[in-house]
Amino acid sequence: MLHLDEVSKKFGGLPALDRVCFSVPRGRVTALIGPNGAGKSTLINCVTGVLEPTSGSIRFAAQQLVGRPPHAIARLGIARTFQNLKLFPRLSVLDNVLTGLTCEAGRSLTMAMLRLPYLRHRERQLKLRALEALDRFGLADKARLPVAVLAYGDKKRVELARACVAEPQLVLLDEPVAGLNADETAAIGEQLKRLRGAGQTLLLVEHDMELVMGIADQVVVLDSGRCIARGTPDEVRSNPLVLEAYLGQMEATA
Amino acid sequence: MHTTQDLLQFIFSGLTSGAVYALIALGFCVVSNTMGIVNFVQVDFVSLGGMLMFSALFAAGLPMVPGLLLAVTGVALLAMLVERVGLRPARSDHHLVLIFLTVGLSIILRGVMKLIWGKNRMALPPLTPDEPISILGATVLPQALWLLLLTCVAIGLLTWFFYRTSLGLSMRAVASNPTAAAVVGIPPGRIRMTSYALAGALGGLAGVLVTPITTLSYDVGVLLGLKGFAAAILGGFGSFPGAILGGVGLGLLESLSAGYLSSAYKDVVAFVVLLLVLFIRPKGLLGRS
Numbered sequence: 374m375l376h377l378d379e380v381s382k383k384f385g386g387l388p389a390l391d392r393v394c395f396s397v398p399r400g401r402v403t404a405l406i407g408p409n410g411a412g413k414s415t416l417i418n419c420v421t422g423v424l425e426p427t428s429g430s431i432r433f434a435a436q437q438l439v440g441r442p443p444h445a446i447a448r449l450g451i452a453r454t455f456q457n458l459k460l461f462p463r464l465s466v467l468d469n470v471l472t473g474l475t476c477e478a479g480r481s482l483t484m485a486m487l488r489l490p491y492l493r494h495r496e497r498q499l500k501l502r503a504l505e506a507l508d509r510f511g512l513a514d515k516a517r518l519p520v521a522v523l524a525y526g527d528k529k530r531v532e533l534a535r536a537c538v539a540e541p542q543l544v545l546l547d548e549p550v551a552g553l554n555a556d557e558t559a560a561i562g563e564q565l566k567r568l569r570g571a572g573q574t575l576l577l578v579e580h581d582m583e584l585v586m587g588i589a590d591q592v593v594v595l596d597s598g599r600c601i602a603r604g605t606p607d608e609v610r611s612n613p614l615v616l617e618a619y620l621g622q623m624e625a626t627a
Numbered sequence: 628m629h630t631t632q633d634l635l636q637f638i639f640s641g642l643t644s645g646a647v648y649a650l651i652a653l654g655f656c657v658v659s660n661t662m663g664i665v666n667f668v669q670v671d672f673v674s675l676g677g678m679l680m681f682s683a684l685f686a687a688g689l690p691m692v693p694g695l696l697l698a699v700t701g702v703a704l705l706a707m708l709v710e711r712v713g714l715r716p717a718r719s720d721h722h723l724v725l726i727f728l729t730v731g732l733s734i735i736l737r738g739v740m741k742l743i744w745g746k747n748r749m750a751l752p753p754l755t756p757d758e759p760i761s762i763l764g765a766t767v768l769p770q771a772l773w774l775l776l777l778t779c780v781a782i783g784l785l786t787w788f789f790y791r792t793s794l795g796l797s798m799r800a801v802a803s804n805p806t807a808a809a810v811v812g813i814p815p816g817r818i819r820m821t822s823y824a825l826a827g828a829l830g831g832l833a834g835v836l837v838t839p840i841t842t843l844s845y846d847v848g849v850l851l852g853l854k855g856f857a858a859a860i861l862g863g864f865g866s867f868p869g870a871i872l873g874g875v876g877l878g879l880l881e882s883l884s885a886g887y888l889s890s891a892y893k894d895v896v897a898f899v900v901l902l903l904v905l906f907i908r909p910k911g912l913l914g915r916s
Binding site: 447448535 | 803806
C-alpha cells in the first residue's frame with residue numbers, strides 16, 4: 374500500500390536517509406526499528422510531507438506523495454502521531470479528536486451559511502464518532518478538559534485517538550510508548566493490538582522491542598539512514614547485521 | 628456641575644465608539660490567530676465598508692438592509708481577494724514579509740478607493756432616520772443603538788462560527804498549532820482565506836455602522852483602525868474577549884476623559900492608559916504570554 378523507492382534525505386550534505394526501499398502491506402503492522410539517529414523519524418516526516426526527500430519516490434496506492442503538502446497527504450488517508458506530541462493544547466480533548474475528522478467535514482464558509490440544517494446534522498454525527506473514539510481509548514470522562522491539563526500518558530492517547538478517529542487507510546505511529554510507564558505502555562499495546570485485529574494498516578516506529586516483537590508482522594531495520602534488514606520479527610532478531618548495529622551501539626554507549 | 632445624566636451620556640458615547648474599536652480589533656485578531664501577522668489592510672476594510680454602502684445606496688439605489696448586507700459581503704469578498712492575489716503568491720511564511728505586504732496592499736487599496744470615490748468627504752445616512760432618543764436623560768442617536776445591537780449580533784455569530792462549526796474548529800486548531808493542523812489535513816490556504824473573509828466582514832460592518840456618525844472618506848479607516856489596533860493590544864493581541872474588552876475600555880476612556888478633562892486630551896489619556904497597561908502587563912489584559 375505504501376512503497377518507498379530509493380528514498381534519500383540529506384541535511385546540508387549529511388545523509389539522514391540513504392536510498393531506503395521497503396513497502397508497507399495493507400492490513401499489516403510494519404515496525405521500523407533502529408538505533409537513535411538511524412533516520413526513523415526523518416522517514417516518517419518524509420512520508421507525511423513534513424520534510425521533502427532529496428531524491429526517491431514514495432507512492433501510496435497509485436499516488437506519488439513526494440512534493441505534496443502535509444494536508445494533502447493527510448487527506449489521502451494517512452494519519453500520524455508524533456514522537457513529542459503535536460496536539461492543540463488550548464482545545465478540549467473532544468475538539469482535538471474532532472480535528473481528525475475535519476477532512477470529512479470540510480466545505481466552505483458559504484456552505485456553512487447556506488446549508489444549516491444539513492450541516493448541523495453532520496456536525497452532530499462527527500461529534501458522535503469522536504465521542505466513540507474517546508470511549509475506545511478510555512478518554513470519555515476527560516472529553517471536556519483542555520488537553521494542556523492532561524497527564525503525558527493521556528495526551529499520547531488523545532493523539533492516537535485523533536489519528537485513528539477517521540479510520541484512515543494508514544496510520545504512522547512515531548514512538549507511541551516513549552516516555553510512558555509500564556502500565557501505560559501495556560494499555561497502548563492493547564490498543565494497537567485491537568487496531569491490528571480490526572485490520573488497520575500501521576507503520577510503527579518504536580524502541581520498545583517487546584511491543585514491536587509482539588505486534589509486528591514485518592520489521593524493517595534502519596541504521597545510519599540505510600535499510601539493513603527486513604523480515605519477520607524472528608528473522609530480524611537473529612540477523613547478525615541487526616545484532617551488530619544494536620550491540621555496537623551498546624558498546625559505544627557503555 | 629456634572630450630573631449622572633452627563634455620566635450616562637459619556638458612557639453611551641464611549642460604548643458606541645468602543646463597539647467600533649472592538650469590531651476592528653476582532654478583525655485584527657482573526658488574522659493574527661491564523662497567520663501570526665498584523666494585517667494592516669484591516670484599516671481599509673473599514674473605509675471600504677462605508678464606501679460600498681454609499682455606492683449601494685446612491686449608485687445602485689438599494690434600501691438600507693440589502694445595502695448593508697451587500698457592503699459587508701462585498702468587503703469580505705474583496706478581503707478574500709486581497710489574501711488570494713496579494714499575499715498567497717508570495718509563498719512565504721515569513722511574518723515580516725507578510726506584514727510588509729499588508730502595508731503595501733493597504734496603500735494600494737487606499738489609492739484605488741481615492742480613484743473611485745474621490746477625496747471629498749461624504750455623508751452616509753443612518754440606518755433609521757429617527758430623532759435622537761432620550762434614555763434616562765441621556766440623548767442617544769438611533770444609529771448608536773443599531774451599532775451596539777449589530778456589534779452584539781456579530782460577536783454572537785462569530786462565537787457560533789468558532790465553537791459550533793467544523794471550519795471554526797479548524798481555525799481554532801490552526802491558531803493553536805499550525806503543524807499539527809496541517810498533519811490532520813486542514814488546508815492552510817482555505818483557513819487563511821476564511822480568516823481574511825471574517826476580518827473583512829468585521830471591518831466592513833464597523834465602517835458601515837460608524838460612518839453615518841463620523842463622515843465618510845477614503846481614509847476614514849486609518850485613525851479608527853489605529854484605535855482598533857490599540858484596543859486589540861490593550862486586550863491582549865489575539866484574544867477575542869480581550870479585543871471586545873479592549874475596544875469598550877478604550878472607547879470609555881476616551882469619552883470619559885473628553886467629558887471630564889478636555890476633549891483635546893481624549894486621545895492622549897486613552898493612549899497613556901494603554902501604555903501604562905502595557906508597562907505593567909505587556910501581554911495585555913486577557914492576553915496569553
